[in-house]
Amino acid sequence: MTMLDESLTSWLQERAETLDADAGLAGALLPRLASAQLFKTGVPASAGGDGASPSAAIGVVADLARCSMSAAFVFWAQRALIECVLASPNRALAQRLLPSLLAGELAGAPGLSNAMKSMGGLDQLQTRFMPDAHGFTLHGRVSWATNLQRQGFVLALAAGNLDGTDTSVFAVPSDADGLTREPDLDLTGLRGTSTAALHLAGVRLGEDWRLHPQAKVFLPTVRPMFVGMQCGLGLGLARASLHSARAALGDGPSVLLGELEALEAQVHDLWEALSTGVDSGRLRERPPELLDLRLRMVEIASAAVQLELQALGGRAYMRGESGGFARRWREAAFLTIVTPTLAQLKTERARAQGASR
Ligand SMILES: Cc1cc2nc3c(=O)[nH]c(=O)nc-3n(C[C@H](O)[C@H](O)[C@H](O)COP(=O)(O)OP(=O)(O)OC[C@H]3O[C@@H](n4cnc5c(N)ncnc54)[C@H](O)[C@@H]3O)c2cc1C
Structure with missing residues (x-):
């Protein structure tokens, strides 16, 4: 449905x-x-x-x-x-x-990867704010943000104060003086997503543009929905690939059928765990469980695309005949590198395991 x-x-x-x-x-x-x-x-x-x-x-x-x-x-x-x-x-x-x-x-553009990473101690914050009589002045850079529509957008970012003791989250309107949207990044796929970097040179904002004075309080409250919705990215991709694989295999016997059925079951189970866990609030209270599902999502989607490749065979490598396979292959690569990236998830898991030993 x-x-x-x-x-x-x-x-x-x-x-x-x-x-x-x-x-x-x-x-x-x-x-x-x-x-x-x-x-x-x-x-x-x-x-x-x-x-x-x-x-x-x-x-x-x-x-x-x-x-x-x-x-x-x-x-x-x-x-x-x-x-x-x-x-x-x-x-x-x-x-x-x-x-x-x-x-x-x-348009809304969350440019919060850098903040999420820096909260986990994996990166330096790239934007700074200085309080003044009217509010704040912001300097720095957002290396990635999607949905930066030409007709205007509002960007969310986190910025630290000069001595690094405080990090606030701001909404920044696209017409703010000192904000420059760079040209779209030269991506290998997802080129219709209006994704670019932004430069902030003395962007002045009133207090009324501050989403939250403390990123370390605010970001954990939005992260479950950020990550939960990301799981949907891989679920949808896996469903498309498995559907294509099933169509390619037809009704005959195939050595791939067992793998196909196992992956279909995993997609079903992931959706069940995710939807019930998000709606009941369980996953909000247990971030490591949600991150595990997020990691599983990448594994399942990548395996589904790999299975589609095997089911299609050489057709998968033919332009115009692959039925979208080549695009899905690139889309699966994106799932591995969107924050929290697979490398970041593995880092967090290793830390959690280390702490429980
Ligand atoms: C199409 C597209 C759209 C995007 N849109 C947005 C957006 O709207 N908003 C946004 O905020 N971001 C966006 N991003 C950025 C994205 O979310 C990631 O931040 C970015 O792709 C991750 O890049 P990274 O190089 O920091 O990856 P990482 O995986 O963090 O780092 C890569 C390298 O660092 C190493 N590494 C990672 N962790 C550790 C560690 N703990 N110790 C040692 N080494 C480590 C890895 O092993 C690897 O070598 C987008 C990206 C793409 C491709």
């Missing part, structure tokens, strides 16, 4: 290769997702959402990823930024931003 309407599914299926290969449809993607009212999914009704459970948003990510990882990741970025605004104690900012974010009229 899919949560997307048929017209959106076919719109995405027809354009999946273009959305991956170039930026030609980058401006059309967000409005198309918005016209299906997707950004309200899993947002409380009191905040203007559809009041569905959080797993519904993960389900949307999975359904989109089944058609196009570019679409799924742009949805993720928009919905992740909405999550930041929902979790912020700055209610005036939320009231200002939420209606246009939920309607998809304002």
Whole structure:
């Protein structure tokens, strides 16, 4: 069962290769997702959402990823930024931003990888803030952010104070003086996602743009939904690959059938564990369990694409005949390197195991 309407599914299926290969449809993607009212999914009704459970948003990510990882990741970025605004104690900012974010009229770009990594002691924070009479001045760089739409966006980032004792999370509007969006990164795929680096040279913000004064308090509250929705990316990709593999194998006997069935069962189990765990709040209270599922997600999606390759055989290597296989191969690579990257997840797991020994 899919949560997307048929017209959106076919719109995405027809354009999946273009959305991956170039930026030609980058401006059309967000409005198309918005016209299906997707950004309200899993947002409380009191905040203007559809009041569905959080797993519904993960389900949307999975359904989109089944058609196009570019679409799924742009949805993720928009919905992740909405999550930041929902979790912020700055209610005036939320009231200002939420209606246009939920309607998809304002693009949301979470540039928080660097902050998430630095919180885990794996990186230096690249942005600094200085308090002044009017609020704050920001300097630095955000190396990666997706959904930086040409017509405007709001970026979320974390910045540290000069002596490194405090880190705050800010929303930065795209028209702020001193903020430069660089040209789209020269990516090997997902080129329709409006992904670029940003430079901040003396960006002045009022106190009313601060999402939270303490990143180390705020980021753990949004991380479960960030990571949970990322699991949807791999679930959708795995479903697409396994569907293609099954079609390629047909009804005859195959040495691959056992692996195919095992992976289908793993996809089912991952979705069950994830959706029930997110909706009950269990995974929010147990971050290591959620990170384990996130790691499993990459393993399952990578194995599914590998199985699709084996089922298709040489056809998989033929342009125009692979039915999207080559794109899915690149999409699987993205799952390994989006924060938390596989290397970061393994680091966290090794630390946790070390601590329990
Ligand atoms: C298409 C695309 C869109 C993106 N969009 C966004 C976005 O919207 N927002 C955003 O914030 N980011 C975004 N990113 C960035 C992404 O989330 C990751 O931050 C980035 O890809 C990870 O790069 P990294 O080199 O830091 O990887 P890492 O895996 O952190 O580092 C790579 C290297 O460092 C080593 N390493 C890692 N951890 C350790 C350790 N503990 N000790 C020793 N060595 C270690 C690894 O072994 C490896 O050699 C995007 C990336 C892509 C490709």
